[in-house]
Amino acid sequence: MNRAATTAAVAVTLAAALTLTACGGSSGSQASADSKQTLSVWAMGTEGEKLADVAKVYEKANPNITVKVTPIGWDVAHQKLVAAAAAGKLPDVMQMGGSYMTEFADMGALEPVDTKTFQKKDFFPAGWQQGEYKGETYGVPWYVDTRVLFYRTDLAQKAGVDKAPATMAELQQAAEKYQEKADTKWGLSIQPGGLDTVQSFYQFLYSAGGEIVSKDGKAVANSPAAVKALENYGSYFKKGLSEKSVRPGYDVTKDFNNGSVPMFFGGPWIMGLIDENYPDLKGKWAVANVPADETSASMAGGSALTISADSEHKAAAEEFIKYLTDAKGQADWYKRTKDLPANVNAWETGELATDPNMQIWKTQMESAKVSPAQPKWTEITSKIDSAIEKVVQGKASAQSALDAAQGDIEGLVAK
Known part of the structure; x- marks a missing residue:
């Protein structure tokens, strides 16, 4: 697949759509966090498959919330996200790769993160930096990645x-x-x-x-x-x-x-x-x-969790992201996927704190380089x-x- 060609092909449509819809804020009414509603979530690759299991656990603890997870292949993720943004049909919550973040923030397609709810000090700097653009933060680090x-x-x-x-x-x-x-x-x-x-x-x-x-x-x-x-x-x-x-x-x-x-x-x-x-x-x-x-x-790779600027379920989306990115949720996610937790507090106990192999990953993360915005x-x-x-x-x-x-x-x- 020629990614550059794909991006160029939708660019005109995207520009027109954003002009017409003034992407960057929802015009619909906002549902409260605990009202009965369905959250649409897109996640990529293995994470998309594993997240459905976590969503079921979350639904049991939050019976008014239905979480509909759609797994997306990484090979088509960028194309689908751009096309959905152009059509005004982004899901409520999206897994966003570090290399995509700036592009979609620049479009006005993402809701800024509430930095009182999610604090920089709780996450690896490299993970947090990937969500920053022009003085705002648009993604909550979900996991960090290196090689x-x-x-x-x-x-x-x-x-x-x-x-x-x-x-x-x-x-x-x-x-x-x-x-x-x-x-x-x-x-x-x-x-x-x-x-x-x-x-x-x-x-x-x-x-x-x-x-x-x-x-x-x-x-x-x-x-x-x-x-x-x-x-x-x-x-x-x-x-x-x-x-x-x-x-x-x-x-x-x-x-x-x-x-x-x-x-x-x-x-x-x-x-x-x-x-x-x-x-x-x-x-x-x-x-x-x-x-x-x-x-x-x-x-320095990894993914963040983002909320669509046009979502009508922002409060519930924020609660779901809190569940996935606090220390407990991150430790559980590591057990399921071996993804490196972005929340530094998750590294203080268990295998992450005691396994010598994990120290190799931690050392590599400390020198890992973030792609420019x-x-x-x-x-x-x-x-x-x-x-x-x-x-x-x-x-x-x-x-x-x-x-x-x-x-x-x-x-x-x-x-």
Whole structure:
């Protein structure tokens, strides 16, 4: 799917719709929090599936509230949200990815957060920052996300790799050893192209000291650090250490289990998938912080919960979000999904406080980088997706691919 084209295709309709409807405030009457009503909720991916179970628990404790959860695939989430905004048909509550927040806040499609009800001090700074735009907060952090290195420890022993790679040079050396001595098909799984390839690239980009757009709003996609990072990224495909063509819906954990992929960068929910689907792998894998280049840095992702500016159920929506984002709700959500809680108070007890693996995630979150607040961020990152794919397929050098991306991005950056 060409995300940039999709966004452009609905842009005219969206602009017209917002002009006609003056999106940014509900013209209908507001229902009280405890009156009988139905809340419509959109949530993405696995979260959309798991949230339906939580909603049932919530309904039992709040019999006047019916929560209708609609799961949306991440591959079509942006398209559906933009189209719904254009039609004036956004749900009451939406899961909003960090990369989408600024765009929809800029549209006037989101209700500002009541910062007396939801307080910044209760959440990881990186999670809260993703909901901020032009002095307002538009999303309550639901979970935070970053990436760390997953690696097969049993295959590492066969390969003569006695510790987790600590540097980017060691990462490539380990990938080569896995292939040569442990007979793995690949050395490292990283995304070769397609939607959100940039999320696979961030670990290389940020660790090299690169950015796409600087904090002061300048496009820096072809900086020396960014070029260095993409050359490093592309070298895995050039050397045959990573697969150049990955089928849609590819599940890296299957190849991690069968041993053809010994290393990959992944999010916290993957730990639960491995434990649940491949119990025989217990004790044969581990996680480690992103190998350092200039530094060890990963993306700060995650999702927030937002309320539509046009919702007629804002009070009930706020109560439901409170339930999901307080310390108790966050600890329960972690048990269900392995998503990292955004509420820092949830980390003070239980597995989150005692598991050494969780300290790796916590350390990585502390250095993770938040995407800049740019309304056209999804279009901006699509240019990087394309640049990466050109390099991977041998159609362009890192320098020329990023030079082209830089030219496109300069016209998209908010002045």
